[in-house]
Amino acid sequence: MSGAIARHWRRKPLLIASRPLRWALYGGALVYLAVAVSSVHVNWLRLYDGLPRGWRFVQGFLAPNFLARWEDILIGFQESLTMTVTATAVGILLAIPVGLGAARNISPLPVYLVCRFIIAAARALQEIIVAILFVAMFGFGPFAGFLTLSFTTIGFLAKLLAEDIEDIDEAQAEAIRATGAGWWQLVNYAIQPQVMPRLIGIGLYRIDINFRESAVIGIVGAGGIGATLNTAMERYEYDSAAAILMVIIAIVMLCEYGSGHIRRRLL
Amino acid sequence: MLRIEGLSKRYRAGVPVLRGITLEVPAGQVVGVIGPSGAGKSTLIRCINRLVEPTTGRVSLKDIDITALSRRRLRQARRRIGMIFQEFALVERLSVMENVLSGRLGYVPFWRSFTRRFPQADIEAAFALLDRVGLSDFADQRADALSGGQRQRVGIARALEQNPDMLLVDEPTASLDPRTARQIMRLIREICEERGLLALINIHDVLLAQQFVQRIVGLRGGEIVFDGPPAGLNEAALTRIYGEEDWTAMRRAADDAPETGEERSEERMAGLI
Amino acid sequence: MPVPAGAGRPVWQHRSTRARLAGWFGWLMFVALFVLCWQVMTKDTIWSFVLDAPQQAADIGSRMVPPRWSYLDRLWWPLWDTLNIATLGTLLGTVIAVPVAFLAAGNTTPSRLALRPLALLVIASSRSINSLIWALLLVTIIGPGVLAGIVAIGFRSIGFVGKLLYEAIEEIDAGAVEAIEATGASRWQVIDYAIVPQILPAFAGIAVFRWDINVREATVLGLVGAGGIGLQLQASLNVLAWPQVTMIFLLILATVVLSELISAKVRHAII
Numbered sequence: 169m170s171g172a173i174a175r176h177w178r179r180k181p182l183l184i185a186s187r188p189l190r191w192a193l194y195g196g197a198l199v200y201l202a203v204a205v206s207s208v209h210v211n212w213l214r215l216y217d218g219l220p221r222g223w224r225f226v227q228g229f230l231a232p233n234f235l236a237r238w239e240d241i242l243i244g245f246q247e248s249l250t251m252t253v254t255a256t257a258v259g260i261l262l263a264i265p266v267g268l269g270a271a272r273n274i275s276p277l278p279v280y281l282v283c284r285f286i287i288a289a290a291r292a293l294q295e296i297i298v299a300i301l302f303v304a305m306f307g308f309g310p311f312a313g314f315l316t317l318s319f320t321t322i323g324f325l326a327k328l329l330a331e332d333i334e335d336i337d338e339a340q341a342e343a344i345r346a347t348g349a350g351w352w353q354l355v356n357y358a359i360q361p362q363v364m365p366r367l368i369g370i371g372l373y374r375i376d377i378n379f380r381e382s383a384v385i386g387i388v389g390a391g392g393i394g395a396t397l398n399t400a401m402e403r404y405e406y407d408s409a410a411a412i413l414m415v416i417i418a419i420v421m422l423c424e425y426g427s428g429h430i431r432r433r434l435l
Numbered sequence: 436m437l438r439i440e441g442l443s444k445r446y447r448a449g450v451p452v453l454r455g456i457t458l459e460v461p462a463g464q465v466v467g468v469i470g471p472s473g474a475g476k477s478t479l480i481r482c483i484n485r486l487v488e489p490t491t492g493r494v495s496l497k498d499i500d501i502t503a504l505s506r507r508r509l510r511q512a513r514r515r516i517g518m519i520f521q522e523f524a525l526v527e528r529l530s531v532m533e534n535v536l537s538g539r540l541g542y543v544p545f546w547r548s549f550t551r552r553f554p555q556a557d558i559e560a561a562f563a564l565l566d567r568v569g570l571s572d573f574a575d576q577r578a579d580a581l582s583g584g585q586r587q588r589v590g591i592a593r594a595l596e597q598n599p600d601m602l603l604v605d606e607p608t609a610s611l612d613p614r615t616a617r618q619i620m621r622l623i624r625e626i627c628e629e630r631g632l633l634a635l636i637n638i639h640d641v642l643l644a645q646q647f648v649q650r651i652v653g654l655r656g657g658e659i660v661f662d663g664p665p666a667g668l669n670e671a672a673l674t675r676i677y678g679e680e681d682w683t684a685m686r687r688a689a690d691d692a693p694e695t696g697e698e699r700s701e702e703r704m705a706g707l708i
Numbered sequence: 709m710p711v712p713a714g715a716g717r718p719v720w721q722h723r724s725t726r727a728r729l730a731g732w733f734g735w736l737m738f739v740a741l742f743v744l745c746w747q748v749m750t751k752d753t754i755w756s757f758v759l760d761a762p763q764q765a766a767d768i769g770s771r772m773v774p775p776r777w778s779y780l781d782r783l784w785w786p787l788w789d790t791l792n793i794a795t796l797g798t799l800l801g802t803v804i805a806v807p808v809a810f811l812a813a814g815n816t817t818p819s820r821l822a823l824r825p826l827a828l829l830v831i832a833s834s835r836s837i838n839s840l841i842w843a844l845l846l847v848t849i850i851g852p853g854v855l856a857g858i859v860a861i862g863f864r865s866i867g868f869v870g871k872l873l874y875e876a877i878e879e880i881d882a883g884a885v886e887a888i889e890a891t892g893a894s895r896w897q898v899i900d901y902a903i904v905p906q907i908l909p910a911f912a913g914i915a916v917f918r919w920d921i922n923v924r925e926a927t928v929l930g931l932v933g934a935g936g937i938g939l940q941l942q943a944s945l946n947v948l949a950w951p952q953v954t955m956i957f958l959l960i961l962a963t964v965v966l967s968e969l970i971s972a973k974v975r976h977a978i979i
């Protein structure tokens with residue numbers, strides 16, 4: 169309540185109010201950066217050697233070669249796409265019961281814990297690591313890839329579905345409960361209408377992710393275009409590699425455009 | 436008839452919301468429950484169909500002890516208790532007809548409700564009800580396309596589709612403009628008379644309550660502090676329910692503008708709480 | 709939908725006959741597609757291997773325990789590399805992503821016809837290609853090692869950060885921008901005073917979120933030679949040293965869980 173009008177103004181710090189702490193954090197970040205950067209060993213000679221290869225890759229993008237390996241490319245994409253479709257379908261189908269079970273507002277505690285555990289297990293492991301394990305168990309080929317993608321789809325979708333169900337408008341569920349509806353009727357009349365649009369949205373998004381992943385897990389032998397890509401890169405056939413990458417990008421963009429279109433129509 | 440005996444509710448580690456409510460309502464009576472926010476109005480009616488589990492006490496409807504029922508029996512009991520909600524609580528992405536038919540969920544097996552193949556009688560009843568509430572042209576509209584008053588009419592139709600013995604009505608007009616609020620209250624009152632329904636209506640607008648109910652129960656701090664006919668709601672009673680306030684001013688304002696001053700009832704209501 | 713007016717018993721159908729037929733047809737097509745895909749996918753599958761899987765799993769499982777704890781000593785340095793790949797990669801990615809996002813956002817782009825589609829293409833390409841594939845490519849160009857990992861993570865992050873950031877920019881309150889413009893501010897001043905304050909929390913959240921994902925991805929980049937703990941994983945897998953593999957998995961799991969916790973905490977603090 170001082171009468172004098174303040175004459176100095178300083179911008180209020182954005183995140184951390186305490187001055188010493190702020191400087192300590194800045195200092196720490198700077199030290200870390202210096203240490204981290206200096207611990208990166210760069211072989212400049214190798215880098216220099218690689219430059220022409222980089223240039224060749226850029227050229228490969230300008231003149232992609234679809235023909236040299238077109239049979240491998242065809243089989244690779246066939247595997248990737250079929251894997252994507254089957255794994256997404258199976259994953260969604262299995263994710264729905266798990267997601268229902270993992271929503272605290274409609275499931276009893278034991279079921280909730282089991283379903284949450286499944287989700288945590290499916291999400292904790294990298295796709296690649298899951299693929300390594302499945303390849304070791306089921307042998308090389310797209311079947312292992314299908315299992316990998318289904319498994320990770322369950323974790324992803326069930327978690328989002330459960331969160332959605334926990335976020336629903338409780339009043340609508342209460343109204344349906346008050347009519348004397350059973351659990352299945354509650355799910356069908358109060359939960360499903362509320363979460364369906366987003367479930368479809370997430371499912372479409374997952375198709376997209378699964379396709380992108382299907383292009384990677386081939387590197388560890390789980391089928392798909394990744395194996396073809398790996399071979400092309402290892403042999404420095406950048407024109408073929410560029411062709412494969414361009415097809416991947418095109419399919420992903422197509423998926424995104426298509427799913428965006430469907431989502432707009434649904435909402 | 437509805438009988439409530441010694442009903443108490445205490446949420447985990449909190450002050451009790453209801454303390455020993457005892458109330459008896461004969462069949463066909465329309466009761467308005469008034470009281471300040473947090474008095475326990477909403478908990479009271481939810482304890483009757485056990486959307487909220489009471490801590491102690493008994494609720495019985497037509498000599499069935501609802502508080503003692505198993506889950507399955509409870510669902511059967513809920514079929515006969517229609518409920519109307521403050522924010523309408525329609526399932527917004529379902530059509531009006533589906534919302535009304537959801538009143539039959541307790542009666543039909545899951546496969547019928549899942550495939551939307553309700554018995555013909557239910558469908559006829561639903562059309563009749565939509566006609567009664569003046570929405571027969573809206574059957575296939577999605578619920579979120581309707582206005583507030585229309586939504587509450589759908590909510591009423593859903594409750595009646597249950598063919599209830601009793602209506603629980605939770606602040607039916609709180610989300611509506613004064614004119615629509617009056618229409619909705621009138622509709623509820625008429626329907627109760629037509630069907631001889633017992634109804635418990637939570638309402639915070641005292642004037643609206645006085646106009647449309649037969650008996651008023653005043654709640655404060657989880658206890659009944661007034662129980663009597665609307666005419667008996669004098670200044671002393673209002674002070675008991677809501678605390679000190681200039682009630683004569685409110686009444687004068689009400690008398691000044693009886694029918695046309697409806698728009699101001701929201702303001703008056705604000706003065707009460 | 710058939711709702712006959714007037715006399716007669718009212719009929720109500722959830723869907724019209726045509727819509728119902730279309731629905732059935734859609735499901736039929738979907739099942740057919742699934743069966744077709746399944747058959748194409750499994751035509752070379754050796755089912756005896758699949759049936760054998762439980763045995764294989766038990767076999768591998770028995771080899772995997774107990775983990776070789778002593779191996780942990782040789783994992784700390786690769787773990788440090790992995791964290792550096794994630795952090796420096798995120799930094800590289802965000803530094804590039806910020807200008808790209810401003811070029812891609814409809815309300816800030818200087819040129820709707822030329823620069824915006826270009827920026828969107830950069831974002832889409834970066835997003836379509838997994839960091840492991842970027843690593844595969846970069847290892848052949850700049851040689852195996854941590855640098856390839858950092859650049860791979862950085863390239864992949866451009867698309868992610870760029871997309872979320874440009875969407876955040878497009879969602880800002882245009883009124884504030886107008887108000888600042890009305891004071892006679894220059895383009896950069898408008899960005900500084902009207903846009904940056906609105907997107908800063910979102911930006912910080914996105915960057916931390918991506919860092920968390922990057923830690924996850926950096927753990928396996930070594931499989932293609934791009935440095936970090938994945939190198940050890942690859943080496944152990946090659947010699948079928950399962951107890952070491954278990955040890956690496958455990959360490960990766962701990963790192964991932966920890967980074968997710970940190971990122972969740974930081975994002976919570978920001979928002």
